[in-house]
Each structure stands twice: as C-alpha cells, then as structure tokens.
Amino acid sequence: MTISLTKKLIGATVAAGVIVALAGCGSAPAPASSSAAKPADANFKPCLVSDSGGFNDKSFNESAKNGIEKAGKDLGVKPITVESKADGDYKPNIDSLIAGKCTLIIGVGFKLDQAIADAAIANPKLNFGIIDSMADPKNTGKPAAPNIKPLLFDTAQAAYLGGYAAAAWSAQSGANKVGTFGGMKIPPVTIFMDGYVDGVKKYNEDKGANVAVVGWDKDKQDGSFTGAFQANDVAKQTANSVLDQGVDPILPVGGPIYLSASAAIKDGGKKTVMLGVDSDLAVADPSVADQILVSIMKRIDDAVYSTVTETAKGSFDPTAYVGTLENNGVGLSSFHDFESKLPKGLTDELKALQDKIIKGDIKVTSPSSPK
Structure with a gap:
C-alpha cells in the first residue's frame, strides 16, 4: 500500500501532484494494458449494456465502456455496446445481444439486476457479468445463476x-x-x-x-x-x-x-x-x-477489462469481485x-x-x- 504522487492529466501527460493511491493485496483487476492474449475461442464476443444513464455519463456507464473497448482492442475483437434510454430497454437490449451471438454480456448497474438474472437462467451456456449487483432478485445471498459474475465495490x-x-x-x-x-x-x-x-x-x-x-x-x-x-x-x-x-x-x-x-x-x-x-x-x-x-x-474500467480478458482466455470465474482500498478497486483521485x-x-x-x-x-x- 502506497501513496503515490501524480497530477492532473494534461493531454496524455501526467505531471507530479498529490493523490491518495490505492494499493494492497487481494485479487485486483488487471489494469488495462496491451498484454492480453488472443481469445481462446475464435467466436468470443464481449458485449455491454448500459443502464438508463447512458454511456456519456462521465461516470460508471462510461467507465465500463472504456474498459470493454480497451479489452477489445487488446484482444483484437470488436465488442458490442448497447445503450439503454429507459428502464424498459434492459430486457430487449440484452435479448438483442443474445441474438447477436454475444458470449459474454455485462450489465452496467443495479437496475439491470432482474434482466441479467433472467437472461442468465435462460441461457446457461453464455457468460454474464453485472456491475454493482449480485443479480439476486430473490435475495438468496448468491447470484440467480452460476454463469453470472458480480463486479462489486466497497465504495x-x-x-x-x-x-x-x-x-x-x-x-x-x-x-x-x-x-x-x-x-x-x-x-x-x-x-x-x-x-x-x-x-x-x-x-x-x-x-x-x-x-x-x-x-x-x-x-x-x-x-x-x-x-x-x-x-x-x-x-x-x-x-x-x-x-x-x-x-x-x-x-x-x-x-x-x-x-x-x-x-x-x-x-x-x-x-x-x-x-x-x-x-x-x-x-x-x-x-x-x-x-x-x-x-x-x-475502478470499473479495470474490473470490466479483467473480466473480459480472463473470459477470453477460457477462464470465466463467477466468483464475485469486490473492489476495496486494499486491492486498488476504489480510492481517491488527485x-x-x-x-x-x-x-x-x-x-x-x-x-x-x-x-x-x-x-x-x-x-x-x-x-x-x-x-
């Protein structure tokens, strides 16, 4: 665990300044890098559906999109991203991704809880992820299906x-x-x-x-x-x-x-x-x-990146990821x-x-x- 010194991004340059940097132990998501291997499955297609806030929210939807796009670039695949304009769009958007042969579908946010749970139950051979939710509409304490990976943060x-x-x-x-x-x-x-x-x-x-x-x-x-x-x-x-x-x-x-x-x-x-x-x-x-x-x-982008690249290797792990100060999943900016x-x-x-x-x-x- 460290406190590093950084400063505001100026173009692509980072100068010196103060930030509470997060470090520690645990299984941290891999930072976006260019070292990801090519997908084990030639048909691997990662997909993402936003909540009603849209991908231009400068927040969690946009961060998730940045993560999947970086993973796609490093893997040499083209991810599919679908924006929801209203809550009623979640199910049809997920259905469209399933029809489009997506092999990993990640829902952004708590509001997609039911839609992701239903889709995962109905499509046990596909992999799903969800941000800020266990995909547990019945409050059983675990995801509704074993093919769902929750991406959670102890913010x-x-x-x-x-x-x-x-x-x-x-x-x-x-x-x-x-x-x-x-x-x-x-x-x-x-x-x-x-x-x-x-x-x-x-x-x-x-x-x-x-x-x-x-x-x-x-x-x-x-x-x-x-x-x-x-x-x-x-x-x-x-x-x-x-x-x-x-x-x-x-x-x-x-x-x-x-x-x-x-x-x-x-x-x-x-x-x-x-x-x-x-x-x-x-x-x-x-x-x-x-x-x-x-x-x-x-650090939603890193969590999404890690989930996509690990799944691409053929090692989808449904174990919930929890971002903390210790594993660099949450923290303060500069x-x-x-x-x-x-x-x-x-x-x-x-x-x-x-x-x-x-x-x-x-x-x-x-x-x-x-x-």
Whole structure:
C-alpha cells in the first residue's frame, strides 16, 4: 500500500501532484494494458449494456465502456455496446445481444439486476457479468445463476477518505457544513453517502470540530434524492435545497446529476466545490474541473477489462469481485489544482487513514457494503 504522487492529466501527460493511491493485496483487476492474449475461442464476443444513464455519463456507464473497448482492442475483437434510454430497454437490449451471438454480456448497474438474472437462467451456456449487483432478485445471498459474475465495490472505504477531506475543506472555508444528495435511493448510491458521513465524523473526532452533514442521515438511512440519474430541473432543485443550507463542499452521487449541482452552484453565485464519484471527474469532464475538489473513484474500467480478458482466455470465474482500498478497486483521485489550497498535512492524514483501513484498524461499514 502506497501513496503515490501524480497530477492532473494534461493531454496524455501526467505531471507530479498529490493523490491518495490505492494499493494492497487481494485479487485486483488487471489494469488495462496491451498484454492480453488472443481469445481462446475464435467466436468470443464481449458485449455491454448500459443502464438508463447512458454511456456519456462521465461516470460508471462510461467507465465500463472504456474498459470493454480497451479489452477489445487488446484482444483484437470488436465488442458490442448497447445503450439503454429507459428502464424498459434492459430486457430487449440484452435479448438483442443474445441474438447477436454475444458470449459474454455485462450489465452496467443495479437496475439491470432482474434482466441479467433472467437472461442468465435462460441461457446457461453464455457468460454474464453485472456491475454493482449480485443479480439476486430473490435475495438468496448468491447470484440467480452460476454463469453470472458480480463486479462489486466497497465504495464506503474510499468515501470515508472523501468525507474526511470534505470536512477538512469545510472547516478551513468556515462553512462547517458539507452536503450530499443522490440519484436513486439504492445501495450503489447510499454506500457513498454512508462512507462520506463516517469520514466527516472521524474528522470531527480527530480535530475536535463540529462539521455537520446535510442531505443524508446514516442512522435513519434517509436523505435527499432526485429519484433518477438525469441532469434535469428536479436534480437542480434538489441540489439547491442542499446548497441553500450553506454547505461547502457538496457530493452529488448519481452520474450526470453532478451537472445539475454544477449549474446550481454557478447560477447561485456560490463558491462551493464538489466531490465527483465513480471516475476522476476533473479529467472525465474538464468543463467542471475548477469545481472538483477530489473524486471518489470505483475502478470499473479495470474490473470490466479483467473480466473480459480472463473470459477470453477460457477462464470465466463467477466468483464475485469486490473492489476495496486494499486491492486498488476504489480510492481517491488527485486533488489536481486544489492541491496547493488544501489544509496543511491533509494528504498525510489521508494516507494514515487509508493504511489503517487496509490493516483493519479502522472498520468502515455500510448496510450497502458487499457481503
């Protein structure tokens, strides 16, 4: 486990800066590289279906697409990606991939749980994967079929670090309030919020501070949600309801809803900064880079890449993958241009916290953590 020094991507170049780098043990997904072998089966065809957020969400759908496209390039095969515009598209989209002779079909997100489960049961000779879900609609504790590989992430661990950083920033700015709101109230969303709240709590304990959290009550598992993942007026109104309480920063959890938060901040003339989720948002969407303090990342692209390349070798493994700080599956991005503005010693404190989480000295828990 290490803390490496990187900085914001400028074109294809990475300069020096501060990032909480994730390392450790466990079975990590292989980083996207050019070393993958050619498929054992000449008919191997990897396929991906998005949830209704679409592939241009600068978040989990786009990250999954990047992973499968990189795998396809390295393997010399052409992956098929199908975008869902609405929840009703999941089944027909999966059916179209089955009809198109796909041999591995990965669904992006919790919302495809039922559709992937049904398809895997009906097509036992095909391999399936699903992100942020066990594909267990009946809550049995295991996937609905043995040909499903869940790709899960214990994001609460990384969000804990994000919450601590957010509290430190808020205390420095004088706001002494941090905010959050989500898209849908589902485990892949609330797990971020749980870790975030606990990270703020840890900061308060360590510093004798009193930074409050607006938008999520972990004990009650209740808070502010838009009800969807679209960047629309509802999302902007929800962001405003949190921003109006004087928070700095704010954590929008739900793909494109960060755009609504960004617009609400700008339209209100506020200086509030945001935390990104899933991808390194300052890099994924440079238009909001000046608002992104740091991002809480899930390395979905690496998990998808690894699943595709391993399956191509003929070694599909249905064992659930769980991304953690220890195996580099989750973590914080660089602070990019905010690095020079951080409270003194914050990055060292984050490194120490990360080390304690990896060692088990700090237990980060959420009702939504992978079991």
